[in-house]
Amino acid sequence: MAASLGCAEEYLIVLHYRGGPHKGIAAVVERPVSIKWQRILDGISACQIVVSKPLCGSLTKALDPSIVQNPEWAYEITVYRDQDVEPVWCGPLVTYTETRTTITLAAADLLAWLKMRPIPVDYRYTGKSSLDASELAAWVMNEAYALDDPDARAGIVVTAAGIPASRRGQAYTEVAWDAINALTTAHIDLTCVVRTILVGPEQHSVLGRVLHLTEEDFAGSDGPTIERDGYSAATMYTARAQGIQGVAADPNAANPTNSNWVDIHAIKKEGEDGTPELTQPDKIPDAATVQAQTPPNLATVGGTETGWRGLLWQQRGMQGTRLIDEVTLTAQRGLRRGRHPHYLRMESSQLSPRAPVPMTDLIPGARVMLHLDETWVRPLNTPMRLTNVDVTFDAKGEHVSIACEPVSINVEDPSDEDDMSDTDDDAEAARGTR
Secondary structure, X not given: OOOOOOOOOOEEEEEEEOOXXXXXXXXXXXXXXXXXXXXXXXXXXXXXEEEEOOOOOHHHHHOOOOOOOOOOOOEEEEEEEOOOOOOOEEEEEEEEEEOOOEEEEEEEOXXXXXXXXXXXXXXXXXXXXXXXXXXXXXXXXXXHHOOOOOOOHHHXXXXXXXXXXXXXXXXXXXXXXXXXXXXXXXXXXXXXXXXXXXEEEOOOOOOOOOEEEEHHHEOOOOOOEEEEOHHHOOOEEEEEEEEEEOOOOOOOOOOXXXXXXXXXXXXXXXXXXXXXXXXXXXXXXXHHHHHHOOOOOEEEEEOOEOOOOEOOEEEEEEEEEEEHXXXXXXXXXXXXXXXXXXXXXXXXXXXXXXXXXXXXXXXXXXXXXXXXXXXXXXXXXXXXEEEEEEEEEEOOEEEXXXXXXXXXXXXXXXXXXXXXXXXXXXXXXXXXXX
16 A cells, blocks of 8 residues: 655755755754745746744854855755655755745755756757757756756756757857756656656656545545636647758648648638628638648648537747657647647645655656546546645645646556556556456
């Protein structure tokens, strides 16, 4: 049986010098009013510590302006939960806020350094020199951290995405996070957990285990909050790059659609009063027609849904010059995300302390299976992935909430995946009982 989440009775907050725990302790934060920290997928997580004035203990000295004039980026906040030896969160102090009665220390995880570092070399990874998307992200991070490494490079763990990515630039002209952010929106997952930076493909559960939850594993009588967003739906999807390289691929190779529609554009004509009018097109668009009538830097997949929703056409722009395969994959991924029921999500929902998921398993990118009973009108049969973990600890105790979104491309049901710690026999037995 999996260990439960539990409910922390205390937290320990330590200010370390830049570089983390092994660089030494600057202060221990005594009697914080509230603690908030998070883990997030494809973004920079945050931590906020509120302390009442007057300050006491070593924190008074650590924030003394006569000793450290600029504490931002000089310290790292490290968060320990209960009696755990290993921290649950770590990152540089980036914001200091003071009022008459409180001081708020706000930190961000190690990825925040990428907002403060340019890429220091000329580079060109395009055409035949393009890299795997995960490897390109790791290269950008390594180059940026190398300028003055806050002990971040040692924690980069890379799993190949299996998707080509192209990018080029001049030294000191682009902030590293901009390049990373572009890559996270084009087929890779990225998350920072304490001092480990995980980079891998979006389509596999390489960033965490499969978490099995029921409505009983959430706090309150309502259970998890499941939302469907019609504005995220798509029956047709176009990805557009600023420039293109390579030979055009068949955008519909993995997405067969109706092909009996040919005309995409409405036809302009002059009305009797001289004002322009738009006539209704005789035919309804499909991907093949759109692809034939648009520039080569566009990839379009999907078509019009017969009988029900009709045409829901999403478009997305991609920065820079891209490989045509990369643009095509972006379009295919967008369509799969927008198809029913893939545009649902689980809003931030508080876990029960009895939930069978220890804090160490709450890693953004982990696959989540929600097993709901017959009281739910719409069955939740879509593989989900964990996107947010939000934790608050104050006088009322600890509250842990999670949010999920669908896996954005077609993959096997996560119940078919084996726990890496199981033997082959254990995995077979587990599958037989599901």
